[in-house]
Amino acid sequence: MGDVERYIGVAERRARLALRHRLAGPARARDPEEVAASLVALHGTDPATVYLAVAARLADPASTVPETSRALYEDRTLVRMHGMRHTVFVFPTELTAVVHASTGLAVAARERTALLKHMASAGAPDAVWLKEVEESTLAALARLGQATAAELAKEEPRLREQFVYAAGKGYEGVHTVSTRLLKVLGVEGKVVRGRPRGSWTSSQFRWAVAPAHPELDPAEAQASLLTRWLTACGPATEADLKWWTGWRVTEVRRALSAIGARQVSLDEGVGHVVAGDVDPVAEPAEPWAALLPALDPTAMGWQQRDWYLAPELRPALFDGSGNVGPTVWWNGRVVGGWAQRPDGEIVWRILDTEGVGRDAEAAIAAEAERLRGWVGTTRVTPRFRTPVEKELGA
Template identity: 25%
Template structure:
């Protein structure tokens, strides 16, 4: 849910939105703010953003694909298969695609708070720290080598004497994951939605000593503003699932390496390379067909810069945590889109918030929807 809208002028809103497009690698030919050159692999895309919301895996794959024009779904699955991209519970209690090199740092910052938020549910399910510790050893052994399906991992938990009835099995998997023991890697054979669980100790790359919690927080906060900026401290705290105070302190310590702008009563922080783009921000003519849950919209607590408040419930119907696919033109969300038909007859259809766009703009949007269909086939 968005907070109260920023009190920005139309010019300021458009500038912030378009600089975010550039920061996130959504403008062809302009590298994401954290990359020296445009992304060429799925790993580049995920590394540029640090983490990407991914509870809906097929849509998360398109979130990578839309930032890598011309690639196909198979390339994203290949990145999951070779470990250059992983999926895990990273922040806010939801699944994320992340750069595997960030795994330890991310859990050092977020795991304690996520565990605290889940304490009540675990108590209701009679899940104890001792049981989690015991099953962490079970998972480490079962997921070594070629990994394990969700069903195989749950069966191992059951064989070890733990109940997996109802949602208890799911909560056990999350608890073990937050201990850094397992991550999700290659796709299960024949599935586009389920992945194998892999033992983190053998699956993740060697990265040397992990930074302490303060160092990890500084790294994640800097990465957020460079990859998502211009954004506010409140946006970053929401993204990480942390209170404002530690994030504000981390931003203050990063003052020499982040640029700030006072707009509409808020302070926006962003990467240094955007300093000279304020006057002429790129992306005015950009047209994008974004997945649901995309970082361009979901990566901020206040989304009113790109999505007017009067249209928010169209994108998040029922306010139940579901984000529909959207069309962004010049950094502004102007429509939702969906798939119709099946098989070779499947097509994309967009639903504008207001009047139908002109013929030229409609052709541009249709071409972006066709690009998604091609992505699904490759």
């Protein structure tokens, strides 16, 4: 990777973020596919996050819901599947093979081993039985096109079988085969989340057979994924890369070497960018504001976040598990939080007033109105609630 080439300061990192994450006005995207390609992955744990994250980056958000639904469920140019850190994301479909080989295979092996271990300890049927149920389930899903777990259980009744998990322990529970098996099939890249049963905010998903993809060499896939992510999010430290991918540090270093990444100096220490991305990046011509949703990929993009989020703001804006809530941005940094009230009003609070004057407040108000305009009568409550969001949304 060579010597450290130059220092990249906070101002330039924020400029890169504004442009590459489609947040500054002139950089906004035309459609959901362009947004997803720019960010590599959209957090999909909370279904509403996908739509809110897309809308915040579209030049015209009015068509967010139909266009994002089209991409996910009709054209299938976007796919919701398990990815890094065993988290559900929405990826461009052409990335599914890369994600599966680079991050999914290792997680899948652990998940299947854990399921078989838990079933064996509970006296449940063995691996041969589970394989039969799996094959029958996939065949049923292929026939049905999309189906919920309950609908699949009508085709394959053995999915209703239950077993006791961690018997005699404080966290003992009863697991259903369908829940655990579909999860395993998801991380193995055999099934993906399909159309929800309700609106775009619903978390009750159908399942669908995963789109066919080639089997890639894991090391080559890791190099490919790292190239895409560093292009969108570089510079980043080794700690950022290890956290985002969920890989071992040896895998991160191997991938950095494979792509010929360049080293730069950051306030946190040594950072990395892709080859050819060392030159300075100018700030956007105009200041910008954004209201980003809970779990937004920009707010959650780095492990080391002090360059865009002051540490003193974290207790108000994150839940106890480290999930970020809705955030207000001004010129590349988080300055507050926002929420939607039961009557549909979008409200916000500035927590960091440095540099936030009348122009900033007017821009933030315009973004709030922009958001209210396309959300309409839909009410959005984050799946993981944070102190500021709960207070504002009351």
